[in-house]
Amino acid sequence: MKKLSIVSLLVLFAATTFVATDKFVEKTEVEITEWKVPWENSRPRDPYVAPDGEIWFVGQRTHYVAEFDLDTEQFRKIDLEDGAGPHTVVVDKNGNPWYTGNTANHLGMVNPETGEITKYGMPDDMSARDPHTIAINKDGDFWFTSQGANSIGFFDMKTKESTIMPVSTPRSRPYGIVMDTDMITPWIVLFGTNKLATVDPETKKVTEIELPNERTRPRRLAQTSDGVIWYGDYSRGYIGSYDPETKEFNEWKLPSGERSRPYAVTVDDKDRFWLVETGVDPNMFVGFDTKTKKVVSSTPIESGGGTVRHMVFDEETNSIWFGTDTNYLGQAKLDQ
Numbered sequence: 395m396k397k398l399s400i401v402s403l404l405v406l407f408a409a410t411t412f413v414a415t416d417k418f419v420e421k422t423e424v425e426i427t428e429w430k431v432p433w434e435n436s437r438p439r440d441p442y443v444a445p446d447g448e449i450w451f452v453g454q455r456t457h458y459v460a461e462f463d464l465d466t467e468q469f470r471k472i473d474l475e476d477g478a479g480p481h482t483v484v485v486d487k488n489g490n491p492w493y494t495g496n497t498a499n500h501l502g503m504v505n506p507e508t509g510e511i512t513k514y515g516m517p518d519d520m521s522a523r524d525p526h527t528i529a530i531n532k533d534g535d536f537w538f539t540s541q542g543a544n545s546i547g548f549f550d551m552k553t554k555e556s557t558i559m560p561v562s563t564p565r566s567r568p569y570g571i572v573m574d575t576d577m578i579t580p581w582i583v584l585f586g587t588n589k590l591a592t593v594d595p596e597t598k599k600v601t602e603i604e605l606p607n608e609r610t611r612p613r614r615l616a617q618t619s620d621g622v623i624w625y626g627d628y629s630r631g632y633i634g635s636y637d638p639e640t641k642e643f644n645e646w647k648l649p650s651g652e653r654s655r656p657y658a659v660t661v662d663d664k665d666r667f668w669l670v671e672t673g674v675d676p677n678m679f680v681g682f683d684t685k686t687k688k689v690v691s692s693t694p695i696e697s698g699g700g701t702v703r704h705m706v707f708d709e710e711t712n713s714i715w716f717g718t719d720t721n722y723l724g725q726a727k728l729d730q
Contacts, residue, residue: 422666422681422691423729428722432469433458438717440527440704444485447710451717452480452493459483459491459504462723464711472509474502482527482704486551487534494525494538501525501536501549501556514554516540521558522547527570527704532577537593539568539582546571546582546593546600559600563587566602570614570659570704574621581623583612590615590623590636603636606643610634613657614704618665618684626656626669633667633682646682649692650674658705658716662728666690668714670702677702677718679726697722 431438436453438460444450449462453471457478461470474480479497486492491504499522500513516522522545528538536549540558546568548557561568567586574581574592582591588610590603605612611629618624623636631654632645648654648671655673662668665685671678677699681691695702700719707714714726 422683424679424681424691424693425727426679426693426695426724427727428695428697428718428724429462429467429469431460431717431721431723433460433471435721437719438721438723440482441715441717441723442482442484442491442706443708443710443715444489444491445487446489449715449723450483450485450491451723452483454480454496459493461491461506464725472504472506472511474511478502481525484528484530484536486530492528492536494528496524496526499523499525501528501538514549514556516547516556517558521545521560522556526568529571529573529580531573531580531595537571537573537580539571541567541569541585544568546580546591548593548595548598557598559593559598561591561600561602563589563602566591570612570625572615572617575617575619581615581617583615583625585611585613585628588612590625592638605634605636607645614659614669616659616661616667618661618667620665622684624659624661624667624684626659628655628657631656631673633669635684644687646687646689649680649689650678654678656680658702660705660707660714662707662712662714663709666728668705668707668726670695670699670705670716672699672701675699681728693726695724697724 436456441451457474480493481496483493499516522540524542526539566584569585588605612625613628615625631652634645654671657672659669667682676694679693697720705716
């Protein structure tokens, strides 16, 4: 692991001092390690932990899917077509990476052994012209968002066909997506407005849920084991929650306030909510205990981060994986 620079240490001290007065209850230690991705200015992003423990991610700017072996610390790249603009990658139960061709209107499957790519196009009516973020349900099918097309999609793994559901609010920008604890029902944030959304998996009916503050702009979301939805308010600098059972909303201001610009989020196996404040330099990796409703950690990302856009928790290693716009792949190891 690289040593923190003096600037980073000062930022860490300042951030800790800011929140320690009344927001810290029991500090959670975080150890962040970053590996420089060998392909320059490629915007490595949206890592995913495969069933075999390998880390897959995409290079959005230079159009690749890549694998990182943590044991050997070696990278392997599989080039996609120019202009593919991969946005997110997930790995199916057979070990095949799937990516969203955000600027080339398709979902793609990569054969990890041969590098062969199979593409599945979006409908010709442009109702899903820019597949964005993807999530896997319990049957291995995909749900995905299309930000510019203002829609949510379902990809049937058996038929290899997509069903597209438009969102009724214009320019709502469907963005982050996760599966409910049942691994059947998707939850989505509508970044262009102050709303969440969910889809009935049987009827494919989209339900929009308005958040209390009209300035709220959720960008990513996660769900704790009790079913509560958690999100970062990119516009106002808050952590927000919505309980689908009680219909109750709550929010808590982030340490960096309106400057925070929370982007990537996830939850760990202790129901701690983790996010990255991307509006400050360096980006700050923040932990929030959803039981005590307190910030429990705030750690600078040594490379600066630039912007951390998406991240995932790996229970096997008790760590969170992320990519940075500064061209690093990062692992944040959490204490017990």
